[in-house]
Amino acid sequence: MTRVGRPRSAAADAAILRAARELLVERGIGGASIEEVARRAGVSKVTVYRRWDSREALLAAAIESSADGLPGRTHTEADAAELDPEMTYDEMVTLVAAALPRAAEILASEEYRALLAQAFGSRFTHPEIMAAYWENHIVPRRRVAIPILARAVAEGRLPPETDVEAVLDMTIGALLYRLLRPGEITPAEMLDHLRRVYRQAGLLPDA
Amino acid sequence: MTRVGRPRSAAADAAILRAARELLVERGIGGASIEEVARRAGVSKVTVYRRWDSREALLAAAIESSADGLPGRTHTEADAAELDPEMTYDEMVTLVAAALPRAAEILASEEYRALLAQAFGSRFTHPEIMAAYWENHIVPRRRVAIPILARAVAEGRLPPETDVEAVLDMTIGALLYRLLRPGEITPAEMLDHLRRVYRQAGLLPDA
Numbered sequence: 001m002t003r004v005g006r007p008r009s010a011a012a013d014a015a016i017l018r019a020a021r022e023l024l025v026e027r028g029i030g031g032a033s034i035e036e037v038a039r040r041a042g043v044s045k046v047t048v049y050r051r052w053d054s055r056e057a058l059l060a061a062a063i064e065s066s067a068d069g070l071p072g073r074t075h076t077e078a079d080a081a082e083l084d085p086e087m088t089y090d091e092m093v094t095l096v097a098a099a100l101p102r103a104a105e106i107l108a109s110e111e112y113r114a115l116l117a118q119a120f121g122s123r124f125t126h127p128e129i130m131a132a133y134w135e136n137h138i139v140p141r142r143r144v145a146i147p148i149l150a151r152a153v154a155e156g157r158l159p160p161e162t163d164v165e166a167v168l169d170m171t172i173g174a175l176l177y178r179l180l181r182p183g184e185i186t187p188a189e190m191l192d193h194l195r196r197v198y199r200q201a202g203l204l205p206d207a
Numbered sequence: 208m209t210r211v212g213r214p215r216s217a218a219a220d221a222a223i224l225r226a227a228r229e230l231l232v233e234r235g236i237g238g239a240s241i242e243e244v245a246r247r248a249g250v251s252k253v254t255v256y257r258r259w260d261s262r263e264a265l266l267a268a269a270i271e272s273s274a275d276g277l278p279g280r281t282h283t284e285a286d287a288a289e290l291d292p293e294m295t296y297d298e299m300v301t302l303v304a305a306a307l308p309r310a311a312e313i314l315a316s317e318e319y320r321a322l323l324a325q326a327f328g329s330r331f332t333h334p335e336i337m338a339a340y341w342e343n344h345i346v347p348r349r350r351v352a353i354p355i356l357a358r359a360v361a362e363g364r365l366p367p368e369t370d371v372e373a374v375l376d377m378t379i380g381a382l383l384y385r386l387l388r389p390g391e392i393t394p395a396e397m398l399d400h401l402r403r404v405y406r407q408a409g410l411l412p413d414a
Contacts, residue, residue, distance in 0.1 A: 028332045030237050114331040120387050121328010124321040125235045131389040138388075166381070166407040169400070173380025174373070176387075180327050181345075182338045193376070200373040 015041040016048055020062035025114040029122055029129070032059060059122075060132030066115045067106050089151045093205050096148070096198065104191035113179050120180065142168055148203055158202045171201045222248040223255055227269035232321040236329055236336070239266060266329075267339030273322045274313050296358045300412050303355065303405065311398035320386050327387065349375055355410055365409045378408045 019040035023032040034055050038045045052058035106112060119137075122129040145168055152158040174197040178185070185193075198204040226247035230239035241262050245252045259265035294302075313319060326344075329336040352375055359365040381404040385392070392400075405411040 025331065028237070028328075030235070117328055117330035117332075121235075121324055121330075121332075123324035123328075123387055123389065124232065125324075125328075127389060134389050163403050163407050166403040169384055170377035170381040170404060170407065173382070173384035174376040175380070177376055177380035177383055180330055180383075182330065182334060182341050196370050196373040197377060200370050200377065 012041070012043055012047060013051060016043060016051065016058070017062050017065045020058055021066055021111060021115060024059065024062060024118050025111060029059065029118060029126055032062075034058065054128070056126060056128035057132065059126075060129050060136070063115045063119050063129070063133050064137050066109075066112045085147060087151075089148070089155045089157055090205065092148045092151060093203060097204055100194050100198070101187075101191055104194055105187045107175065107179060107194075108185050108187045108190040113185075116176070116179055120176075138172065142172055145171065145203060149201075152202045162202075167201050171197055171203065219248070219250055219254060220258060223250060223258065223265070224269050224272045227265055228273055228318060228322060231266065231269060231325050232318060236266065236325060236333055239269075241265065261335070263333060263335035264339065266333075267336045267343070270322045270326050270336070270340050271344050273316075273319045292354060294358075296355070296362045296364055297412065299355045299358060300410060304411055307401050307405070308394075308398055311401055312394045314382065314386060314401075315392050315394045315397040320392075323383070323386055327383075345379065349379055352378065352410060356408075359409045369409075374408050378404055378410065 016037060020032055020037045023036055023040065032055075034045055034048050037058065038048050041048075048058065052061060119130055119133040146164065149158065149162070149164045149167055153160060153162050153164065175194070178190070178193050195204060223244060227239055227244045230243055230247065239262075241252055241255050244265065245255050248255075255265065259268060326337055326340045353371065356365065356369070356371045356374055360367060360369050360371065382401070385397070385400050402411060
């Protein structure tokens with residue numbers, strides 16, 4: 001097959017995602033049309049459609065990309081890469097503790113919080129966006145903590161009657177709750193919140 | 208002072224709030240203008256402005272009213288009314304347990320979940336709505352659980368190192384997390400979720 005058109009350009013991808021994030025923050029989902037995104041990114045609508053086949057897919061990718069622009073990966077992606085099932089509980093939570101400062105920095109950014117609010121706000125108005133965000137962003141973060149809590153129960157660090165699924169819902173929920181509440185938050189405040197919640201959940205050693 | 212105009216009508220209040228809720232669910236915050244709300248409620252714009260001095264105040268009240276239409280009060284309002292600081296922990300959590308089925312019914316309603324998503328989605332685009340919702344709706348629910356957890360620690364039902372503030376963030380967060388995720392939820396599923404989270408938090412007796 002003869003190759004038609006220019007090769008996919010990583011620079012164009014990045015410009016489109018950045019334009020979509022900016023428009024989402026400034027104007028909400030209603031204001032982030034493919035046409036507006038293309039204009040701001042300095043590309044044609046065809047260039048956008050060549051990469052994402054719907055506005056919903058583009059906006060979900062834009063929301064997901066909001067953590068990529070910051071240095072490093074989110075704490076849970078780092079955990080997923082490094083957590084070895086042979087590790088002890090202490091080894092696991094030491095890795096978690098080391099990853100939290102960078103995670104706090106990412107989570108506390110104004111852009112991340114604005115896009116998170118957009119994702120949740122789209123829950124009923126644009127269910128495809130929220131479904132894609134949930135599947136690609138929330139579920140993997142949830143999955144990665146399961147072996148830590150299972151190990152905590154197995155080693156007797158958490159009581160045998162611990163409801164691991166409930167603890168996970170509570171841990172992720174507490175982060176969402178803090179990120180979505182009104183007002184500002186500094187990375188240091190977010191780090192303090194993460195440490196208190198993770199410690200209470202058994203995802204960090206006792207103080 | 209001579210009374211001017213008709214007395215405030217509870218029926219008009221209810222019609223305006225219902226119209227605002229419907230428009231929020233159908234069209235989002237951008238689609239719920241004072242003009243549209245007035246038209247759907249069958250009242251004049253002046254009638255709306257006589258009651259709420261801004262669109263944001265009206266929409267916050269509409270979101271807050273979403274639990275009122277269902278029978279009874281939410282579980283935390285019931286708790287606030289009935290919780291006596293002289294009660295034992297067992298007496299407190301018995302009241303909580305009794306209130307959960309009705310709370311689950313309210314929380315699982317499609318309208319409540321849609322409006323909750325709108326409130327959180329407005330976090331950056333319309334901060335006044337979210338601020339009013341948070342202050343009038345979330346903070347009071349949080350406050351009411353503090354004496355129960357404090358009593359649980361005092362009676363040795365929770366460990367002395369329990370971080371009560373973190374547990375509250377996790378409990379409310381877990382409810383938001385479940386209510387905002389994609390897909391449907393039945394009242395029975397919501398009740399199961401509430402019971403697991405409340406039990407893990409120490410807000411219900413052990414199974």
